[in-house]
Amino acid sequence: MKITFEYTWPYERMMNDIYIAECPFCKSDNVLTSFKEEQMELAKEGVKQRLIMPCCHGKLTILNADDDYFYTDEKLRGQQ
Template structure:
């Protein structure tokens, strides 16, 4: 079971997906290259890889909902 410690919030504006703050380098308002198709796959429970453009760290997203990415590592 995924815990809240393994979640990270995101925002969707039009077709762009933003991370309010990078969990690795703490840069704010990061525009990701995560597509709508990848987001929909994540919402279906298909693993997706998100490479943060600010620091090139990798997040393996196990699941997503309308507000959070759920990952395999503790981010909080």
Template sequence: MLSFEHTWPYEKMMDDIYIQECPFCKEENVLTPMTKREFSEASEGIKTRLIMPCCHGKMTILNADSDYFWTEEPLRKQQKR
């Protein structure tokens, strides 16, 4: 099971997928180029690549739940315990 560091939140409005802040360049309110089909495949657990339009950073999505993309690489800084 992947840890929370491998997640990134998104918002779906109609058929558009927005990311509040790009994990790579920190650009705010990014409209992703993700198609309806790509989102559906990610939701089914099919590995999907998302290239951010703001900086061309690449994220490989392993799964998408109703709030988060679960990715191959850690996108958040690991919190110290």
């Protein structure tokens, strides 16, 4: 399965914390997630992970990750 840009969402890492600059669901700014280092390593290995956004309880299913983006099973860009 090829994942296109519409199915990605950027994140930032500060120390051991994972931030989302803007929630793809409610548009809240600088959202501190509860995503743990173990989950990040599993995501980078291609093991599916779930991220529940603390701002609105929207759910991201992360299929993969790299150093900049989460790759999801949901079209997050161009939906509004």
